Amino acid sequence: MVLAGSGVFAFFLLIAIDQFAGHRNPYVGILAYTVAPFFVVVGIFFTLLGALIRWRTRRRAVEAAEPLALKIDLSRPRDRRILTLFVLGSVGFLFLTAVGSYQTYQVTESVQFCGKACHLPMEPQFVAAQHTAHAKVECVACHVGPGAAAYFKTKLNGTKQLYHTIAGDFDRPIYMSAANPRPVQAICEQCHWPQRYVGNVDRTFQHFLSDEKNTPFAVRLLLNVGGGDPSNGPEGGIHFHMNIANKIEYIATDDLRMNIPWVRSTNPQGVVTEYRDPDFKGDVAKYEIHRMDCMDCHSRPAHKIHTPNDAVDLALMTNRLDASIPWVKAKVVAALTQPYKTRTEAEQGITTALRKDYPDPAQANQIIQVTQSIYRENFFPETKTDWRTHPDFVGHKTWNGCFRCHDGKHVAADGKMSIKASDCRSCHLILAQGNPEGMKQVNAQGLDFVHIDAPYSEFSCTDCHTGGTQK
Numbered sequence: 001m002v003l004a005g006s007g008v009f010a011f012f013l014l015i016a017i018d019q020f021a022g023h024r025n026p027y028v029g030i031l032a033y034t035v036a037p038f039f040v041v042v043g044i045f046f047t048l049l050g051a052l053i054r055w056r057t058r059r060r061a062v063e064a065a066e067p068l069a070l071k072i073d074l075s076r077p078r079d080r081r082i083l084t085l086f087v088l089g090s091v092g093f094l095f096l097t098a099v100g101s102y103q104t105y106q107v108t109e110s111v112q113f114c115g116k117a118c119h120l121p122m123e124p125q126f127v128a129a130q131h132t133a134h135a136k137v138e139c140v141a142c143h144v145g146p147g148a149a150a151y152f153k154t155k156l157n158g159t160k161q162l163y164h165t166i167a168g169d170f171d172r173p174i175y176m177s178a179a180n181p182r183p184v185q186a187i188c189e190q191c192h193w194p195q196r197y198v199g200n201v202d203r204t205f206q207h208f209l210s211d212e213k214n215t216p217f218a219v220r221l222l223l224n225v226g227g228g229d230p231s232n233g234p235e236g237g238i239h240f241h242m243n244i245a246n247k248i249e250y251i252a253t254d255d256l257r258m259n260i261p262w263v264r265s266t267n268p269q270g271v272v273t274e275y276r277d278p279d280f281k282g283d284v285a286k287y288e289i290h291r292m293d294c295m296d297c298h299s300r301p302a303h304k305i306h307t308p309n310d311a312v313d314l315a316l317m318t319n320r321l322d323a324s325i326p327w328v329k330a331k332v333v334a335a336l337t338q339p340y341k342t343r344t345e346a347e348q349g350i351t352t353a354l355r356k357d358y359p360d361p362a363q364a365n366q367i368i369q370v371t372q373s374i375y376r377e378n379f380f381p382e383t384k385t386d387w388r389t390h391p392d393f394v395g396h397k398t399w400n401g402c403f404r405c406h407d408g409k410h411v412a413a414d415g416k417m418s419i420k421a422s423d424c425r426s427c428h429l430i431l432a433q434g435n436p437e438g439m440k441q442v443n444a445q446g447l448d449f450v451h452i453d454a455p456y457s458e459f460s461c462t463d464c465h466t467g468g469t470q471k
């Protein structure tokens with residue numbers, strides 16, 4: 001009975017903590033509606049069992065005509081002692097229940113719980129979150145929507161997810177879905193202010209070519225991020241899409257929103273312009289119209305899964321891999337991108353391939369170790385997750401990102417206007433590029449892009465740049 005009572009007590013306590021806590025914890029549902037009732041049921045079971053045993057001994061006692069057992073007499077010191085012990089024990093137990101419930105409540109809120117307790121399904125997101133600007137932001141800060149209804153929904157979902165994790169039948173890969181919608185802009189706005197004027201951002205993209213010398217190749221860009229609010233700076237640039245005075249909407253023909261054949265922009269005066277890809281013959285009314293938000297560009301703000309190409313470039317740049325080893329860029333990217341079914345298979349495959357490429361065991365071991373750690377950080381074969389399954393829309397090299405709309409093809413009804421910002425200088429200026437010598441020549445006017453020797457056509461970087469080995 002004490003156990004059942006504690007279960008009921010823990011249930012109400014958890015609900016109360018949750019009501020008065022300043023923030024929201026979706027997994028308290030698992031505790032309040034699953035764990036606490038479990039103890040109530042176990043308690044009731046033992047109570048009934050006890051009653052049954054008692055009833056049988058009593059019947060036997062009646063048959064043997066012995067006197068009935070239970071007699072409490074508080075004038076007897078023995079009874080008083082037992083009662084005091086019982087009360088103290090119960091109070092102690094309730095106290096432990098309270099402490100335990102509160103501790104578990106806090107555990108379920110932590111990033112560790114989301115990422116580690118729920119190990120297999122959440123591993124990719126947990127690991128990928130560790131190398132982003134949001135590594136220190138709690139999962140629940142972004143993944144519990146605003147308002148009581150969204151909160152209740154995530155709570156129910158928490159219990160459902162527990163079931164699917166135990167049953168092992170969750171989706172692979174996991175995507176945001178109708179049941180678990182992606183965070184809305186209001187979530188980002190708890191910390192970010194869309195009106196902020198950012199202006200120019202200077203960023204260098206360091207690469208290494210897939211040749212024998214792993215030739216360094218960098219591009220230094222001055223990104224015109226600008227701002228979307230005329231009272232804090234000139235409105236314009238990339239953050240012009242902030243939807244403050246103007247509104248940009250679009251339809252997508254696929255779930256990952258890779259194909260955007262129709263865009264509508266409404267300016268502050270209410271003038272509406274519709275842009276359409278002439279190849280799109282479908283009916284716009286059949287699709288859901290989305291209003292553009294942060295995640296249409298920053299699609300991986302907290303879960304950055306590097307492409308093998310970028311991950312190896314990073315390892316070379318930070319000297320984890322030695323760039324003087326011939327062909328190391330090409331060989332490591334090739335070893336990473338084989339189709340492996342499990343992590344163990346991948347680790348063996350990587351070892352075999354690189355041992356063949358580099359016969360000197362000491363050199364090979366070092367390369368293998370780094371390659372395997374790149375694999376662990378960015379490939380999750382058990383949940384079928386890697387860079388190919390979760391596109392990053394902030395650029396245009398590996399995924400069409402900006403070029404889903406700014407591809408020069410989307411035209412307005414009069415056929416005259418295509419979406420602005422369709423030449424190489426409207427989003428960024430190339431300040432410097434090439435090898436370390438070239439990077440010293442900074443040009444404030446902006447350079448024309450010198451694309452190695454390879455020819456390239458505008459707006460189709462993704463034809464060749466797939467994230468793995470360049471075609």
Ligand code: HEC
Nearest residue numbers: 114122125126129134137138139142174175176182299302
């Ligand atoms: C800064 C906000 C933010 C934080 C913090 C955050 N996420 Fe996410 N998460 C997102 C966004 C945005 C998406 C949706 C990407 C999309 O579908 O466009 C997402 C998607 C997901 C998905 C769906 C699969 C996918 O990768 O798209 C899972 C699962 C997930 N997050 C789990 C977690 C876990 C676990 C943590 C804590 C370790 C966490 N998230 C922390 C913003 C965040």
Ligand code: HEC
Nearest residue numbers: 133134137141142183187188189190191192294295298301
């Ligand atoms: C709990 C607060 C919080 C929330 C919620 C949050 N962010 Fe952030 N975000 C930060 C902080 C803090 C930084 C700066 C980190 C730093 O510079 O070390 C940041 C940085 C960023 C950056 C710059 C990243 C970079 O690599 O320079 C982007 C882009 C961004 N956030 C987008 C988003 C989006 C999109 C969302 C909504 C899904 C979001 N944030 C939600 C706190 C938050």
Ligand code: HEC
Nearest residue numbers: 188192194198201223225238239241242293294297298394
């Ligand atoms: C049209 C695409 C687009 C949209 C929409 C967008 N951003 Fe950005 N944002 C960018 C680009 C491009 C950069 C430049 C840095 C980079 O490439 O990562 C950037 C930079 C940033 C930075 C870093 C600024 C700095 O000082 O370094 C933050 C923070 C940020 N965005 C937050 C947001 C938030 C919050 C939203 C939604 C309210 C948002 N962005 C909407 C494209 C976009």
Ligand code: HEC
Nearest residue numbers: 236237238240250265297394401402405419420421426427
């Ligand atoms: C959903 C479609 C869509 C996507 C995706 C998109 N844009 Fe745009 N962008 C537009 C539309 C529409 C306009 C406004 C065109 C007009 O009315 O002239 C615009 C305008 C711009 C402008 C000009 C703003 C000004 O100063 O007037 C820049 C710069 C820009 N976009 C950069 C980007 C970048 C960088 C990305 C990717 C990170 C991106 N856009 C992604 C639709 C999009």
Ligand code: HEC
Nearest residue numbers: 205219394395396397402406421422423424427449458459
């Ligand atoms: C609609 C805006 C827009 C247009 C137009 C545009 N870019 Fe970009 N570009 C971006 C953004 C945003 C990034 C930064 C991506 C990031 O932060 O990861 C970028 C990145 C790059 C990079 C560095 C990529 C890397 O990973 O090393 C190169 C090179 C580049 N652009 C070349 C070009 C060339 C050449 C053109 C003309 C054909 C062009 N861009 C047109 C928005 C644009």
Ligand code: HEC
Nearest residue numbers: 207209210211217397454455456457459460461464470471
């Ligand atoms: C016809 C195919 C093709 C097209 C289209 C193409 N590239 Fe490339 N790109 C290559 C090849 C091949 C290399 C050399 C790769 C290597 O040696 O690793 C390369 C190298 C690069 C590099 C340096 C190496 C690296 O690994 O990142 C950058 C940056 C780059 N391209 C950007 C772009 C951008 C931006 C666009 C679109 C405007 C583009 N490319 C379009 C084929 C192409």
